Amino acid sequence: MQNKGEVKDFLISRRARVTPEQVELPGGPGRRVPGLRRAEVAMLAGVSVEYYAKLERGDLVGASDAVLTAIADALLLDDAEREHLFDLAREANASPVRKRRSAPQRVARPGMQWALDGFTAGPAFVRNGRMDVLAENQLFRGLYWDMYERPERPVNLARFTFSQQEQSRAFYPNWDGAADINVAILRTEAGRNPHDAALQSLIGELSTVSEEFRTRWGAHNVRHHAHGNKFFRHPVVGDLHMLYEAMEPMAEAGLNFLVYSAEPGSPTAESLRLLSSWIATKEHEQKPSPSVTRSAAGQS
Template sequence: MGVKQEVRQEVKEFLTSRRARVTPDQAGLAGGSNRRVPGLRRTEVALLAGVSVEYYSKLERGDLTGASEAVLAAIADALRLDEAERAHLFDLARACAGPAARSRRRAPAAAVRPAVRWALDNITGGPAFVRNGRLDVLAENALFRGLYWDAYQLRERPLNLARLTFLHRELAERYYPQWDVSADINVAILRTEAGRNPYDRDLQDLIGELSTRSDDFRVRWGAHNVRHHANGQKHFIHPVVGDLHMSYEAMEPMDEPGLNFLIYAAEPGSPSEASLRLLASWVATQEQGAREPGVPRSRD
């Protein structure tokens, strides 16, 4: 199956899954008892969006080519899409037009500028890193390396957070006490990126690898959930310093679309803030030992 056919299949499955999620009551319609489909019927979505049933059926078969922004917005409203889902629908519409229509969007960077690395190194109060939409960690500060110390002992470079979550699950579960939540977030981020950049061969290879090697990934991928990972709370369990409850904020560098600059921070005066100070001291010792021949690295 070519990329364009894959995009059309994604459109079909995304719209079908979102339609199945909306009940007539939620849409302000009479439900009735003789319903053979979960959620809304195509005729009901068409009615709510103000388009013909034939035209909506064409869209749901995967052909968004030529659909205007007004029509897409009406479909998004009818299906009660959230901000991330709405953006995903518009990304899929651009993808349906083929690579030429997407040429204005620059390919995600494969590396970061030295100044970004310097900025990361100057963040000393919390873990910070830069990743792309494939969840490759492209640069990080010392506290982030300390947070994921055992993961950095793996040979894979760059460190990929989705591979860590699904292909090194035992290790990932030691970091993430709510592994299921982290797994859902990882897949939703990748699904969002696949809508933005369906012609990214490295991304498609990653999705294929994870789908082949992980049943947990494959099931989640089939749910077609998307997410904007902008801010929130994160709970880690570190093997040396224990529980870390942190907030995170994500930013996109203005001249590097597709990259995310994420910073974790603990509440001032909290036990987690004290644990981050301990982690900073610990990782400094570990990395100093790694630079000095003959000095053993200890986790104690």
């Protein structure tokens, strides 16, 4: 199976993370493995040691939903990890015809862009599982101005984090946390769409340029990025503390529509007003003047 290594590493990493005390088993000194033993996982899941060993060798072919659920319960998997395990099993059991297919390239519909443009309270954007930004409002461009100054399109949040570390470390006060989130989202997408050539190319690129990325990728952590806090240090308006909410459009599985907002009356809310004015001026200055546009048209 093409994903045997992924399955093996994921299950071993999850088993190593669970202590006997967490599942009400005796611990104590003298244990030669971190976390649980295979036999303990098998007992908790209600399967034979031989069968669990087969699964942990990476062979999920034929594993039923009931068995996968029992393994997830035994390993104390969270929702994102459970979904990832089922994604790995779905891939292991997929036909060769399906395995040759790649994830389609997705773009944001015009209605999404209009909705983004209409949201002026904070930065908002649409991204895919590869961390490509497919559409955004003006405040988001102002927030990530350093990223938009570069020529690559679509802009990519993971590439910014790991390939532009001088800027990203200054931008994210908690760079390690931001890096962990980026890699966990990419790992989740790799389980969902393992044959996405663009995703595999991005993973290869970031593995080449960043030891920090390679280390995190090897941890096999996954994540659902639904809501929480965001902290930024913007080069123009300073520190920003916002909350984010992420939604998945019903007709576009795999895309995420994210909005950032600040507490009304807070220093961040005032900073966002300054950022809105700054980016509007900045983008106006970059627009070619009508006379330049007419001149260029006349020469064509």
